[in-house]
Amino acid sequence: MMKASIISVGTELLFGQITNTNTVYLSEQLQLLGVDVMYHYTVGDNPERLRRIIGLAYEDCDLVITTGGLGPTQDDLTKEILTEVLDDRLVTDMASLDAIEGFFKQVGRPMTENNRKQAYLPSRAVIFQNTQGTAPGFALENDGKLAICLPGPPREMTTMFEKDARPFLESKSHGLIYYKMLRTFGLGESALETAIEDLINAQTDPTLATYAKEGECSLRIASKRATAEEARTAVCEMERAVFERIGSYVYSDNNEELAQVTARRLIEGNIGFSCAESCTGGMFAAAMTDIPGISAVFDRGFVTYSNRAKTEELGVSEEILKKYGAVSKECALAMARGLSERTGSRLAVSVTGIAGPDGGTPEKPVGLVYIACVFDGKEYCKELRMPSMNRYRNRKHVVLYMLSAILRITDAASE
Amino acid sequence: MMKASIISVGTELLFGQITNTNTVYLSEQLQLLGVDVMYHYTVGDNPERLRRIIGLAYEDCDLVITTGGLGPTQDDLTKEILTEVLDDRLVTDMASLDAIEGFFKQVGRPMTENNRKQAYLPSRAVIFQNTQGTAPGFALENDGKLAICLPGPPREMTTMFEKDARPFLESKSHGLIYYKMLRTFGLGESALETAIEDLINAQTDPTLATYAKEGECSLRIASKRATAEEARTAVCEMERAVFERIGSYVYSDNNEELAQVTARRLIEGNIGFSCAESCTGGMFAAAMTDIPGISAVFDRGFVTYSNRAKTEELGVSEEILKKYGAVSKECALAMARGLSERTGSRLAVSVTGIAGPDGGTPEKPVGLVYIACVFDGKEYCKELRMPSMNRYRNRKHVVLYMLSAILRITDAASE
Numbered sequence: 001m002m003k004a005s006i007i008s009v010g011t012e013l014l015f016g017q018i019t020n021t022n023t024v025y026l027s028e029q030l031q032l033l034g035v036d037v038m039y040h041y042t043v044g045d046n047p048e049r050l051r052r053i054i055g056l057a058y059e060d061c062d063l064v065i066t067t068g069g070l071g072p073t074q075d076d077l078t079k080e081i082l083t084e085v086l087d088d089r090l091v092t093d094m095a096s097l098d099a100i101e102g103f104f105k106q107v108g109r110p111m112t113e114n115n116r117k118q119a120y121l122p123s124r125a126v127i128f129q130n131t132q133g134t135a136p137g138f139a140l141e142n143d144g145k146l147a148i149c150l151p152g153p154p155r156e157m158t159t160m161f162e163k164d165a166r167p168f169l170e171s172k173s174h175g176l177i178y179y180k181m182l183r184t185f186g187l188g189e190s191a192l193e194t195a196i197e198d199l200i201n202a203q204t205d206p207t208l209a210t211y212a213k214e215g216e217c218s219l220r221i222a223s224k225r226a227t228a229e230e231a232r233t234a235v236c237e238m239e240r241a242v243f244e245r246i247g248s249y250v251y252s253d254n255n256e257e258l259a260q261v262t263a264r265r266l267i268e269g270n271i272g273f274s275c276a277e278s279c280t281g282g283m284f285a286a287a288m289t290d291i292p293g294i295s296a297v298f299d300r301g302f303v304t305y306s307n308r309a310k311t312e313e314l315g316v317s318e319e320i321l322k323k324y325g326a327v328s329k330e331c332a333l334a335m336a337r338g339l340s341e342r343t344g345s346r347l348a349v350s351v352t353g354i355a356g357p358d359g360g361t362p363e364k365p366v367g368l369v370y371i372a373c374v375f376d377g378k379e380y381c382k383e384l385r386m387p388s389m390n391r392y393r394n395r396k397h398v399v400l401y402m403l404s405a406i407l408r409i410t411d412a413a414s415e
Numbered sequence: 416m417m418k419a420s421i422i423s424v425g426t427e428l429l430f431g432q433i434t435n436t437n438t439v440y441l442s443e444q445l446q447l448l449g450v451d452v453m454y455h456y457t458v459g460d461n462p463e464r465l466r467r468i469i470g471l472a473y474e475d476c477d478l479v480i481t482t483g484g485l486g487p488t489q490d491d492l493t494k495e496i497l498t499e500v501l502d503d504r505l506v507t508d509m510a511s512l513d514a515i516e517g518f519f520k521q522v523g524r525p526m527t528e529n530n531r532k533q534a535y536l537p538s539r540a541v542i543f544q545n546t547q548g549t550a551p552g553f554a555l556e557n558d559g560k561l562a563i564c565l566p567g568p569p570r571e572m573t574t575m576f577e578k579d580a581r582p583f584l585e586s587k588s589h590g591l592i593y594y595k596m597l598r599t600f601g602l603g604e605s606a607l608e609t610a611i612e613d614l615i616n617a618q619t620d621p622t623l624a625t626y627a628k629e630g631e632c633s634l635r636i637a638s639k640r641a642t643a644e645e646a647r648t649a650v651c652e653m654e655r656a657v658f659e660r661i662g663s664y665v666y667s668d669n670n671e672e673l674a675q676v677t678a679r680r681l682i683e684g685n686i687g688f689s690c691a692e693s694c695t696g697g698m699f700a701a702a703m704t705d706i707p708g709i710s711a712v713f714d715r716g717f718v719t720y721s722n723r724a725k726t727e728e729l730g731v732s733e734e735i736l737k738k739y740g741a742v743s744k745e746c747a748l749a750m751a752r753g754l755s756e757r758t759g760s761r762l763a764v765s766v767t768g769i770a771g772p773d774g775g776t777p778e779k780p781v782g783l784v785y786i787a788c789v790f791d792g793k794e795y796c797k798e799l800r801m802p803s804m805n806r807y808r809n810r811k812h813v814v815l816y817m818l819s820a821i822l823r824i825t826d827a828a829s830e
Binding site: 008013014015016017018019020021023024025026027028029030031037038039040041042043044049053056060181188189190191193194209210211212218220275277280281282283284285286288289290292295298299300301302303304305306308309313343355356357358365367385386387391393395 | 427428431433434442446452454455459468486518521522524547568690698708716717718719723758770772
């Protein structure tokens with residue numbers, strides 16, 4: 001299995017002026033190719049430090065992928081240093097020179113002398129032409145060391161990777177990897193780990209890894225075998241064992257977002273819905289309407305922040321608000337019922353709670369939330385007690401609970 | 416000047432499952448503190464490799480900042496290794512243990528044994544409590560080597576950095592830095608740069624740097640002098656020069672979010688408001704209700720996604736919908752008027768548009784948006800033509816335009 005380091009070159013990255021999206025893209029692509037990514041390095045446009053990092057990378061990796069530092073200016077030195085480390089010399093590549101000259105003709109800008117520099121390439125390299133800009137990339141090998149050198153601008157880099165670098169790496173890759181990413185909701189990372197501890201401890205291949213995300217937890221099952229079919233079979237076997245333990249918490253075996261899965265359920269089931277939000281203040285509606293195509297089933301939403309709004313828009317009675325308060329099972333259900341009657345939506349979802357930081361009392365602390373649904377006339381209500389850490393996070397987490405509640409309810413109905 | 420390396424710990428980063436936003440945040444923050452960021456390293460949850468990278472980092476840096484690997488699970492080892500490298504030992508920090516136990520009581524989840532591990536901390540460390548999660552962070556020093564150890568989840572990390580790590584670093588920084596971050600809206604980065612080009616070209620100290628953000632542009636004015644007072648004076652002089660050129664676009668001289676500034680205007684002016692959203696689908700209401708204290712002035716919101724909802728909830732006439740369509744100046748104004756009448760709110764804001772990716776036509780392309788306001792009986796309407804890049808980004812950008820419109824309108828009124 002090839003071991004790789006990704007080196008991002010550019011002082012602007014160290015200044016925090018741009019987010020490094022190249023690295024995340026390349027890491028995922030290499031994963032899929034069954035290449036082990038061991039390290040990411042970022043270094044500025046400084047020859048000594050760049051030479052140092054390239055040296056470090058080859059200490060325990062056989063593949064080094066660089067992005068950036070291929071430009072025409074003085075401080076673009078990635079190519080020069082890699083060529084020196086891999087014991088080659090730069091020669092003018094006529095095809096590249098033609099391409100660069102062609103590029104400048106096309107954009108109608110004069111080609112400055114330093115642009116010629118971009119056509120100097122290692123004599124033994126496999127050249128990757130740049131269809132999106134001027135700097136060519138290349139692959140260069142020297143006694144067990146492989147370098148792939150790509151431009152920094154994301155569009156140039158990804159286009160070149162797909163067109164040239166990936167096919168080149170596929171021709172080199174030994175063995176085949178298959179993996180599945182299971183997404184769960186309602187289980188903490190440590191609870192998840194405890195539930196599958198025996199599988200984790202016994203793992204060799206397939207491997208299991210858990211990832212905590214805000215309010216969620218993912219589980220990656222990966223296998224690397226001689227053939228794709230063997231790997232797939234091994235992963236599916238392990239997946240069955242995992243499902244026996246935590247299946248009811250898994251909402252996607254395909255690394256999808258909960259909102260995506262819930263929206264698809266509603267769209268495919270043609271389940272018209274409306275929502276009434278208090279503490280989430282529109283975040284649920286925003287999450288749903290972020291999914292293209294949702295307009296086919298989403299009728300309307302209410303953000304009934306004030307009690308007056310709850311009464312005027314949803315018909316929540318003064319009596320309920322007085323007797324039980326706005327944050328109560330009774331109010332949540334009254335909101336959902338009123339919404340259902342008013343809109344005629346098949347599914348009506350409501351939420352009310354105390355998002356914090358203020359407004360909590362001993363009997364009704366910050367983080368107390370009620371979610372109610374009316375679906376095909378059946379009613380549901382769930383009480384949550386969120387950690388009162390953070391208003392934004394609480395609200396976001398509540399939205400996940402609403403989505404998960406909808407999944408369970410519409411699923412139960414379809415049975 | 417301190418030289419720093421940022422080490423991101425987490426196998427999921429090497430898998431390319433998440434973009435490393437911590438590093439870009441920390442790089443910018445360290446810049447502002449006058450710390451030189453030399454390298455970014457990313458390494459998986461592997462003790463040998465993590466130990467190796469920490470060793471490398473200290474070869475030419477005196478400050479190492481780590482993010483991640485502080486969780487409760489077996490493969491979270493950052494703390495253990497840093498403690499060993501900086502020649503300390505782990506002891507149970509009772510304050511942290513109490514905080515973690517309190518956290519689990521609040522969530523009503525059982526605290527598993529591995530969560531205690533998060534309260535083991537270096538005996539000589541300055542502890543940073545985690546107000547957003549369970550894993551505490553810390554600062555630890557040993558003969559010229561300084562380590563700052565922060566949790567991986569971005570919200571936990573940024574909150575802890577602002578609350579504890581930045582003040583700690585400020586107390587260490589040699590020479591005094593003063594800076595201001597101006598936030599602008601409505602000016603592109605190149606337009607901003609052109610407007611202050613002479614100041615940028617002439618800069619020595621204070622320095623000027625622009626940062627493009629989604630739909631916004633920030634300008635950093637920083638000075639490093641012998642005393643804080645000298646630095647402050649220099650920055651304020653430069654700020655005046657900048658304001659002469661682009662003052663009308665600046666909405667904060669304190670690096671605040673536009674939603675924050677707009678919400679404060681409404682709360683302090685006691686301006687009651689309601690909103691009616693079509694294309695943004697609740698994102699505006701969600702942005703406003705994300706601000707604590709907004710309930711004092713926010714009455715209610717409508718997400719009138721379907722035409723029927725626009726008619727039933729806001730009284731938009733069939734005629735307007737037929738004659739001009741749901742995405743029109745007329746519909747936006749009708750929505751705002753209906754909202755104003757129905758709620759009696761002093762400020763009524765509406766938006767309708769085509770978020771894409773589908774639903775565009777030649778005369779009404781994706782990205783066409785109308786924002787309308789009724790404030791103290793006066794009416795306003797603005798047409799936007801967003802670049803049709805990305806549904807989510809378009810919608811987010813539209814919310815910024817709504818916030819900015821509210822700022823201008825309520826400002827004009829107060830004059």
